[in-house]
Amino acid sequence: MMMQQRVKRVGAAQEGESYFPLAGGHRLIFIIVIMPDSWMHLCSLVLLLSCTHINAKTVGQTSSPAEPVGQLPADVRSVVLKGRSYTDHVEVSSPINLTLQCTWTGSGSKVDNVTGYWSKDGEDIDNSHTTLRPENQQFNLQRMFTIKDEESLGKYSCMFGNEAKIDFVLAVPQISDVRDKPIISYVGDSVVMVCKMDDAKPSPKTWLWFKVNHTEKEEIDATAEPQRYEIKMDGKVTKLLVHNLTHLDSGLFHCGAVYAISTAMSHVELKVITIYEPLKPFVAIVVEVLVLVAVILMFERSLAKKRKAAASGNHVGDTEHATNAPAATTTTTTPQAEANGLEETTSTRQRKM
C-alpha cells in the first residue's frame, strides 16, 4: 500500500499541478524513516529502498518540524503557486506522515520578507509562524503533518502573509459514481443496490451498509438476517441484496468504503411500490385499444350494411340496365368505393376495356 501511495503521489503531481523542481535535478524528496515492526513494513521498506531518491538538501528556509515521525510511511506533496490561491485535493487512505511544501513566486512588488504560517480548517496552527525571505525570487514553506485518524483530515492551508495561500484538502477517496434517481422495486421482489469505488482509487478494506431509520443511521448486519439481506463485496464494488421487500424498506441506504483512516460514504435511495401502480396505466391503455378496435370494426360493419342495402335496392329496381349491373356490383364489393370516386371510374374504365 505504501508503494501504491507513492506511485499515486508522483502520478497526481505530474498530471495537474505545479511541480516543485529541486535544484540539482532530482524530482522528488522522500523522507523515509521506517522502523519495520511487521513483515508488511519490511516488504515495503525493501521495495522503497530499491527505487528511492534520497536528497539530503533541505528546501527553502523553513526548518524541518520537530514532530516524532514514528512508524508511519511518509510522503510529500508540492505545489508551486504563481497567482493568489490554489486548492489541491489529496487522497489519503491510510495513516501517513505527509509533508506539504508550498512555493510562492511572489506578488511582483518587491518585498523583503513575508510571514508564512499554516492553518487547519480555518484555525491557525500554533508555532507555525515564520518570517520568510525570498530565495531565487521564491518563498518556500513546508511542514510535516501526521495524518493518523479522521480528525487529522481536513483543509490545511499554507499562507504567505495575506497575499497568497495554498489549500491542501485531505480526504478519503470519495465515491464519485452516485446514483441521483431512486431505485424502484416492487413489494415481495428482490433488489440489488450497488456502490462502486472508482478504478483509479485504492480499494477499501471493507464495505459497510447502513439504513436510515428516522434520521438515524443503522448498520445492516447481513449475518443477523440472512434471508432478508445479503452483502457482497468484491474489491471496489459492493452489492446489497434485499429480499422480500416491503414498504418499510423504502428510504435511504448508505454504503461506506472503509479505509484505515476513515470511511467514505455514498447513498442509494430505494422506493418500493406495489404492482398496482403500473397496472393503472396498463389497464387504461388496454381499454383504449379495445375501444378503438371496436369503433373501427363497427364503423366498417355499418358501411358494409349500407352498401348491401344500396346493392339490393339496385338489383330490385334495375333489370333493363344490364350493363350497369356489373358496374354496380363491382363497386359495391370493394368496400372503399363509396369514399373513393376514383375507384369507381377506374373500375368502369376496366369494364370498357
Place this chain on the structure above:
Amino acid sequence: MPIAPTNDVAFRPPDGGWGWMVVIGAHISIGFAYSTPKALSIFFKEIQADLEASYSDIAWISSIMLAAMYAGGPVSSVLVNRYGSRPIVILGGLMCGVSMVAASFGNSIIYLYLFIGVIAGCGLALNLNASLTIISKYFLAKRPLANGLAMAGSPVFLCFLAPLNQYLLDKFGWRGSLLILGALMLNCCVAGALMRPVGSCLSSPALQKSKEQSDNSNTKQSKQSCGSRAKKFLDLSFFKDRGFVIYLIGNILFIFGAYAPIVFLSAYAVSQGVDQYSAAYLLSIMGFVDMFVRPGTGLIANSKWIRPRVQYFFSFAMVFNGTCHLLCPLIKSYTFLVVYAVFFGVGFGMVFALIFECLMDLMGNERFPSAVGLVTIIECFPMLLGPPTAGFLVDKFDDYKYLFLMCGAVIVTGGLFLFVMNFYNYHMLEKQRRRQLNPKNPKDQDQAEMQNTLNHNFFAKESTVPGNETGSDPQGELASSE
C-alpha cells in the same frame, strides 16, 4: 405460371380514400417494429443490475429481437398470403403485447431472451411484413408517398419512445415499464383493425360473381394463382429474377454498413472531445431529420420525373449516404459533427423511404409479400455482422476513422453496383419489351395488350411520361415472363 396481370386488372389499388387510414396503421406498425429494439436499450442498465448479468449478455436482447424480426419474414409472408394483412397485424400486436407483459415478471436473462427477443421479435416480423404488403395493395400511383409516410414511423416512434421509456423507468422501474410498454404495443392491434382487406382473392362471393359475368377462364386462373402463391415457404425461384438479385446484393451491402455508424457515432464524438450529452444529442438530430426526410423522399419519388427511374434515385440515395460516412473522419469539431448528423439523417431517411418501394416496383403486388420475406431473412446476416465487424476494426486500429471508411466504402459500392446493374437491367427489359411489341405469337400479343392497358391505367392521372413502360408493375410482369 399464372398470368399475374389478371388480378391487377380486377383489383385496382384504390390509391387514396381509406388507403390513408391504412397508411396511418402501417405507420404505427412499422414504427413499433423498428424503434422497439433500439428504445429497449434504455432499460438495459437497470436490468443488468437486477439480474446480475454483464452488459454484453443484456445487449444480446436487442440483437435477438432484431434477428427474429428479420428472420421471421418468410413465415410472415406465407401467413399474409394466406390470411391477408389484418389478422396478421392483430396477431403480431397481441404477441408483442403479451410477451412484453410476460417479460416484466422475468427473473433470468434467458427468460428475457425468449420473451422479449424471440416472441416479441416474431410479433414484430408479422407486423412489418403485413404492413408493407397492405400498402402495396392499396396504392400504386401514390405508392412511393405512402411508403415514405409509413416508413417515417420508425424515427417518429423512436423520438417518442426514447424519452417515454426513460420517464417510465424513473417512475415504475424496469418491470413496470415493460408492463406498460406491452400495453402500448397492443396498439398495433388498432393498426391492424385499420387495415381493411382489399382486392384479395379470398373476398366475398359477390366478387366472384362479377368475375363470372366477365370471363370464366380468368376466375379460374385467379383462384389458381391465389392458391399457388401460398404454397412455397421459401420461394427460391426469386433468385432467377435478375432485378431481384441486383436489389438483394445492393441491399446486403447497404445493410452491412448502415447500422455501425449509428452505434458508434456518440463514442466517436466523445473521442473527439465532445461531452456525452452533446454526443447523444447528435443521434437525436439524426432521428429528427430522418422524420421529415422520409415522407419528403416519398413525395419526390412520386413525381413524374423520378417515379419511372426510382431505382436510380435509390442508388443515388445510397451513394449519398456512403459519401457522408467517407467524409466523416475529416470532421473534428462539434459543429461539423452536427452537419454530418444532418446529412446522415437525410441519406439514411432517403434510403429507407425507398428501400421497400423499390422492391415493390421490381416485384409487383403479387410477388411482393414473398419477396420481402426472403429479402429480410437474407438481410439478417449483414445486419448482425455489420456492427461487430466495425467494432472489431475500432478495437484493432484504436481509431474510429477506419470504421467510417469501411462503412462508407461498402455503401458506396452497393449504390454504384445498383446504379450500373439497374441500367443494364432496364436496357435488357427495354429490349424484351420491343420484342414483345412486335409479337411473333398470340400469347405475346395478349401480354403486350395487357401491358398497354396497365400503362394507360397507371398514368391516367398524370401526363404521359416518356419511357414509362419500364416503370412500376409492367417491369415485374416482364421479369416474371422470362
